[in-house]
Amino acid sequence: EAGVAQSPRYKIIEKRQSVAFWCNPISGHATLYWYQQILGQGPKLLIQFQNNGVVDDSQLPKDRFSAERLKGVDSTLKIQPAKLEDSAVYLCASSSSGRDGDTQYFGPGTRLTVL
């Protein structure tokens, strides 16, 4: 079974530029998550999708971050414009139902450096 795919693996941009990350979840998983992991910290949830609807985006900085999952499969996370403090690893995860003890499976992540 193929895991969660993410691209690109690494990205370096200047501040105020825009950037987009792509995620393809495990086949059949209804729930997709984007996390931000700053160096030295645990992952923090940015947004959770159930199929193509948003379940939780309470910690997404909506003035600069946006995400979509138009067909309920793959997803794109965008930052526009980027700030220095956005330097982090962006992790995508998926799970079958998104509830209770459902296991989340993570992709390899995209390491973003903002200069």
Add this chain to the structure above:
Amino acid sequence: AQSVAQPEDQVNVAEGNPLTVKCTYSVSGNPYLFWYVQYPNRGLQFLLKYITGDNLVKGSYGFEAEFNKSQTSFHLKKPSALVSDSALYFCAVRDAGNTPLVFGKGTRLSVIA
């Protein structure tokens, strides 16, 4: 809101010795508890989880964890550590329903040959 504490930033253990990585949690209801491992430049890999039932949970690569409700702990253990176990370990908890999974800050395990 749920929270997780991993009190140790770093744990050092000799190869062949038992290892323990500590985790305590706080939730309003019954917890769902997870352990993940992260190797350099890799995503998080699922190790094991507690949902209900037996307090001792067995997972991948010989790891196990013990759920202790009275102490609100979920410590990760392995009877005999390997050098290849050296990595960053994250404990995570969620409450029932559609609540977010909350991660600890991680514990770096170093197994010395």
